[in-house]
Amino acid sequence: MIVFEDVTKVYDPDVVGLEDFTCHIGKGEFVFLVGPSGSGKSTLIKLVLKELRPDTGRILVAGRNLGTLRNSKVPLLRRNIGCVFQDFKLLPNKTVYDNVAYALEVVGEPRRSIRRKVPEILSLVGLAEKTNSLPHEISGGEQQRVSVARAFVNHPPLLLADEPTGNIDPETAVGIMQLLVRINRTGTTVVIATHDRDMVNRMRRRVLQLEAGRLVRDERRGSYDQVTEEVGDAF
């Protein structure tokens, strides 16, 4: 689904976003992206969306090379990727309902099916009561859930989530994770950047660990922290 080959992204002055990054994420996988703040997780997600272009290397998404993908095809790429943004990226003048509906409007979904799908996904993330609120009228956690709902509502084949549980209480966070797992079971590839140690440790899924833009660990059933032999012995 996603292929990175020797990808390097350096931000303007001289800040390394991602360095010599190579990895394959298969169709239907469930992957955690971990690493300290500033290690390049969001950079990776932005590269998949073609919000950023790499300086060197090659990125393929669903078999398409982003380097040669025409600009006019970028909207099509993004419609097939649901993304929960770290800063939510909600449209400030639209209600919760209209923000979620927007993802369906852009693909030309019929009005009737929008009226059915949006309330459905909103009650799934526990926002049935906030349908007509504006983003600035709801809490950070609620905004995050709107972002989650918007990313899911399309049932895209690829789901990217940049800290989807960052501002959410543990109970709701578990609910969101269960939702992600359910979505993954339907065949959707899911990539989650997170600092949620408990969640990663409990789920035991594939873990990619970044350190200053470099891939330092790729474990099939990983935990949040690197467990070396010695440390393991020490416990």
Place this chain on the structure above:
Amino acid sequence: MRFSYFLAEAFGSMRRNWVMAMAAVITVFISTAILGAVLVTRDNLNQGATNLKNRVMIEVFIRDNSSPAQVSALQHKIDVLKSQGQVKGYTYISKEQALAIFRKRFGERIVANLPINPLPASYQIQVQNTDNVDKVAAQFFNDPTVDNDPGTHNGVKYAKETVRKMLGTISLIEKGMWVVTIIFAAAAVLLISTTVRLSIFARRREVEIMRLVGATNWFIRWPFVFEGFITGLFGAILAGVFVWVGNWGIANWIKSTQIDFLSLRVYRLWWQGGTWPLGLLPTLALLGALLGAVGSLVALRRHLKT
């Protein structure tokens, strides 16, 4: 294209940014009102020029003691000029007709006191091309049938320098008006696109988000284009009504002051027929809507490069 969705988006955004929308409407109002005023003025100048041109005629006065043969020789001379295409038409005014016209203009009392009819008979000749007035008039300067005082040509009266200079001035003003029209049209596009650009600049984060969730450029553009279209339409309709009422008011005022040779034409509001059949209101509305939509597109161009 989801017409109703884009329209609703446009109206929603105008309601939210109503101050900006008002500014845009006022901008369009001012620019199209100026355009409308130019249009009406040009129309009236045209009318005036046509009137003046019709007045460029040569009056040839006939000596009272001319024989009928001499008069018909004179008429033949005019006929020849007509067949050559220099003269458009002519009318013969007899002494009696001349007196009747005089009586009508200056009143019965003056005429009643006249012992004889002092007014000569005349031919009123319309020339084909106003620039040739001199040449045509010169044909009659030395005609013995013409009522010249000795050594002069005062038996031949025709529009001299002043009228022709006025015509020249009018055509110059007309050309100037064209330039003004073009300048104001350009200014209107610029003003509208600046207004739209400001509102897009204020919403660039919004546009960025739309693109990130997969909206195509046209999906983002349409609401803005509709917004410009509606704004332009609204401002221009206001301007159309404003200019028309102004035109009508001034025309009526001039009529009431009875300087009727300065009769002002009121531009048709809806429909006028002819080469440009639309009246003032549809013309300006069309123009305003077009300016608004184009202004939006111009303003968006920079923001929607990938």
